[in-house]
Amino acid sequence: MIDKSSKIYIAGHRGLVGSAILKNLKNKGYSNFALRTHGELDLTNQTAVADFFNQEKPEYVILAAAKVGGIVANNTYRADFIYENMMIQNNIIHQSYLNNVKKLVFLGSTCIYPKEAHQPMREDELLTSPLEYTNEPYAIAKIAGIKMCESYNIQYGTNFLSIMPTNLYGPNDNFDLEKSHVLPAMIRKIHLGKSLQDGNWDTIRQDLNLRPIEKVAGNAPKEEILAVLNKYGISFKSENNSVQVELWGTGTPLREFLWSEDMADATVHIMETVNFSDLKNVINSKEVRNTHINIGTGKEISIKELAFLIKDKVGYSGELWFNTEKPDGTLRKLTDVSKLNSLGWKHQIEIEDGISLMYDWYKTYKLNN
Numbered sequence: 001m002i003d004k005s006s007k008i009y010i011a012g013h014r015g016l017v018g019s020a021i022l023k024n025l026k027n028k029g030y031s032n033f034a035l036r037t038h039g040e041l042d043l044t045n046q047t048a049v050a051d052f053f054n055q056e057k058p059e060y061v062i063l064a065a066a067k068v069g070g071i072v073a074n075n076t077y078r079a080d081f082i083y084e085n086m087m088i089q090n091n092i093i094h095q096s097y098l099n100n101v102k103k104l105v106f107l108g109s110t111c112i113y114p115k116e117a118h119q120p121m122r123e124d125e126l127l128t129s130p131l132e133y134t135n136e137p138y139a140i141a142k143i144a145g146i147k148m149c150e151s152y153n154i155q156y157g158t159n160f161l162s163i164m165p166t167n168l169y170g171p172n173d174n175f176d177l178e179k180s181h182v183l184p185a186m187i188r189k190i191h192l193g194k195s196l197q198d199g200n201w202d203t204i205r206q207d208l209n210l211r212p213i214e215k216v217a218g219n220a221p222k223e224e225i226l227a228v229l230n231k232y233g234i235s236f237k238s239e240n241n242s243v244q245v246e247l248w249g250t251g252t253p254l255r256e257f258l259w260s261e262d263m264a265d266a267t268v269h270i271m272e273t274v275n276f277s278d279l280k281n282v283i284n285s286k287e288v289r290n291t292h293i294n295i296g297t298g299k300e301i302s303i304k305e306l307a308f309l310i311k312d313k314v315g316y317s318g319e320l321w322f323n324t325e326k327p328d329g330t331l332r333k334l335t336d337v338s339k340l341n342s343l344g345w346k347h348q349i350e351i352e353d354g355i356s357l358m359y360d361w362y363k364t365y366k367l368n369n
């Protein structure tokens with residue numbers, strides 16, 4: 001058991017997952033946190049990270065800070081994804097070793113697995129064949145993080161754990177229409193489509209003004225708003241008097257979605273119950289080379305099905321159009337969660353309920369704040 005007064009550093013505590021982890025730890029009675037925003041501590045800065053660890057001496061570290069984004073962001077900002085992620089994790093993992101951190105939990109991603117991995121993907125699928133190209137730089141950084149934790153454990157006897165989450169969504173998600181992941185992007189686009197269908201210009205102005213894809217003034221004329229919406233694939237078709245929302249790819253890829261608060265609970269469960277040292281007796285065996293743990297639901301849904309679930313939830317009756325010039329990415333990446341389940345953890349929130357929670361959160365906290 002971990003002493004509830006232990007000092008815990010959550011890197012990325014204001015992000016989607018980090019904020020859920022902080023909430024989960026507080027709910028479980030933990031109270032001693034070392035926290036820094038990105039503005040206060042740039043984790044790519046080696047000296048600043050070393051100073052922080054020397055000053056704060058955290059006992060436990062959860063590494064949930066990363067350069068994160070959806071398929072197009074990963075494919076476009078390839079250099080930033082590999083550089084920033086490698087810098088962040090190198091700095092934190094190495095300083096955790098130098099400062100005798102008792103346990104570190106590193107968050108990777110299921111995109112570490114090969115494009116053609118056997119499904120569902122077991123942990124030992126790692127490095128068995130080539131990766132999906134759209135997110136290869138990000139995936140290679142994450143694989144380096146796993147191998148770094150594993151290598152420090154073997155050489156220095158550290159207790160660094162790696163967990164590989166599936167696609168996540170939840171409060172504090174990123175709703176940027178170009179850079180975000182599919183689920184928040186679809187919620188926002190389809191909500192904008194419904195607002196356009198209903199002629200609810202105030203809601204549209206509010207949405208575009210609060211988190212601008214382009215700044216739209218509160219009194220912007222309808223033509224200006226339509227031009228902005230059109231640029232992001234939300235358009236009014238005068239020929240049949242209907243609204244159309246553009247989505248990406250063919251809609252056929254399958255994805256697995258986990259609610260971020262479930263993810264946080266799994267992270268804390270693993271931090272509290274799993275130790276790399278349990279595996280000391282099998283050093284250099286196959287088992288020690290695949291000590292990372294998949295985090296997911298073990299259930300998948302097609303992008304098209306997801307779109308229709310969101311469409312129903314939002315009450316949008318216009319058209320959805322799949323733009324096949326946009327990338328599909330990997331066609332399937334279902335996690336095998338037997339290792340996770342054997343550790344005594346299972347997800348709670350199913351996708352249908354999660355969409356409702358997400359849409360409520362979007363309307364309450366994004367549109368009204």
Ligand SMILES: NC(=O)C1=CN([C@@H]2O[C@H](COP(=O)(O)OP(=O)(O)OC[C@H]3O[C@@H](n4cnc5c(N)ncnc54)[C@H](OP(=O)(O)O)[C@@H]3O)[C@@H](O)[C@H]2O)C=CC1
Nearest residue numbers: 012014015016017038042043044065066068107109167168
């Ligand atoms: N979201 C998902 O679907 C998935 C996420 N993951 C992994 O889970 C982890 C958490 O992701 P998620 O919560 O979604 O990401 P978010 O983008 O929501 O949060 C990441 C956090 O890291 C911070 N951060 C980024 N760069 C730096 C930096 N140079 N210095 C300091 N802080 C920085 C961000 O601060 P700021 O915003 O101020 O830059 C933000 O608080 C990541 O490791 C990610 O790879 C894995 C699989 C799926």
Ligand SMILES: C[C@H]1O[C@H](OP(=O)(O)OP(=O)(O)OC[C@H]2O[C@@H](n3cnc4c(=O)[nH]c(N)nc43)[C@H](O)[C@@H]2O)[C@@H](O)[C@@H](O)C1=O
Nearest residue numbers: 069070071109111135180181182185247248249327328329
């Ligand atoms: C978490 C995970 O996230 C990324 O991988 P991804 O799963 O491919 O990402 P995604 O959520 O952006 O897309 C999922 C699917 O959805 C389709 N899609 C439809 N319409 C929209 C849309 O409007 N926006 C987005 N983003 N996608 C859309 C899209 O074409 C694709 O087929 C990597 O960062 C990867 O490294 C990683 O770890």
